[in-house]
Amino acid sequence: MLTSSEIKKLCEREPKFDDMICSLRAISKQPKKIYSETKEVVALARKFNNEVVRPYVTELDRRVQEDPDFLPHEFVKEANRWGLYTLWMPRIFGGKGYNLPSFSYFIEEIASVCTAMANLVGVHYLGVATLIATWNTRIIHQIFREVVEGEKNDKPCLISLALTEPGAGTDVEETDLMDRGNIACHARKVDGGYQVNGSKVFISNGHLSTWHMLFSFADLEKPSSNLVMLAVKSGLKGFSLGRKERKMGQKGCPASELLFDDCFVADENVCFDPEQGRRLSRSQTETTMQLIDYVFSASRAGVGAFGTGVARGAFE
Ligand SMILES: Cc1cc2nc3c(=O)[nH]c(=O)nc-3n(C[C@H](O)[C@H](O)[C@H](O)COP(=O)(O)OP(=O)(O)OC[C@H]3O[C@@H](n4cnc5c(N)ncnc54)[C@H](O)[C@@H]3O)c2cc1C
Incomplete structure (x- = not known):
């Protein structure tokens, strides 16, 4: 320093x-x-x-x-x-x-x-x-350790936030709007993890990040009470990067499309899901809102x- x-x-x-x-x-x-x-x-x-x-x-x-x-x-x-x-x-x-x-x-x-x-x-x-x-x-410990190691080894390890979808921007930021919105990033519970299908857009640094904090949903009819938060690493099978937006400004910072096609995310990378949510005293919807509020605050x-x-x- x-x-x-x-x-x-x-x-x-x-x-x-x-x-x-x-x-x-x-x-x-x-x-x-x-x-x-x-x-x-x-x-x-x-x-x-x-x-x-x-x-x-x-x-x-x-x-x-x-x-x-x-x-x-x-x-x-x-x-x-x-x-x-x-x-x-x-x-x-x-x-x-x-x-x-x-x-x-x-x-x-x-x-x-x-x-x-x-x-x-x-x-x-x-x-x-x-x-x-x-x-x-x-x-948290696992990913932050990679960021710290990346600093020592001259191999940057960045983390992105993947929330916005092609059909849901504001709607995915507020539980009151979620269930009426057009959310489409689905995480289906399968043996040993979740299978993800859908896409995210406008993800800043998407093309440059090693880890992506993905907001997906186990039930698209009621996303507000079915949040599945996954840590997805670049290179994972079924996960790919799509186009970069042609922006008017901040062009040096990519806004990326993230694509999930039967992407299997193992239990060890499930940060939060409805099963964990059921163990908490507050409702699933309150937990979803609290999580989103924290990120935005x-x-x-x-x-x-x-x-x-x-x-x-x-x-x-
Ligand atoms: C440069 C850039 C970087 C970004 N980076 C990221 C990122 O890293 N990760 C990520 O997840 N997202 C990212 N985003 C997405 C950003 O969070 C969304 O653009 C934002 O949530 C708004 O969504 P939208 O663009 O779909 O607009 P919309 O939701 O369509 O909103 C358009 C307008 O309508 C208004 N509106 C919407 N709903 C209502 C309502 N119910 N009542 C009244 N008014 C309403 C809004 O206030 C707004 O003025 C980025 C966007 C940009 C432009």
């Missing part, structure tokens, strides 16, 4: 606008420990911007324009070398354990230069939050920070 004099120097110049409070100015009233950690994270983001993001931003744009199928593996490797994929993972699972609010300030800094690169780092934590939300410590501040960063970048 950075030395205290580096942090001081990188935090010297704060963005200042008449009608917008951003970066460290927006966090000055937080508890001391949170503030000092955030300062460290902001300094790291500024250094990363200077050394990696700014020099690469035009090049990344050019490469995606020339070849829409281009995938920024080199950037992901560089972010991995900087330790960015374990910064906000809990220490007990081998991560660096930085406080989650500081994540938004990091994202704001990177997005003020390039939203695609901010997403290439940030979206991994959507997957991290989803995995944590399952409370399945065995699988943990991630929407970061999504807001992308916007703040973009606005800041435009002003600056």
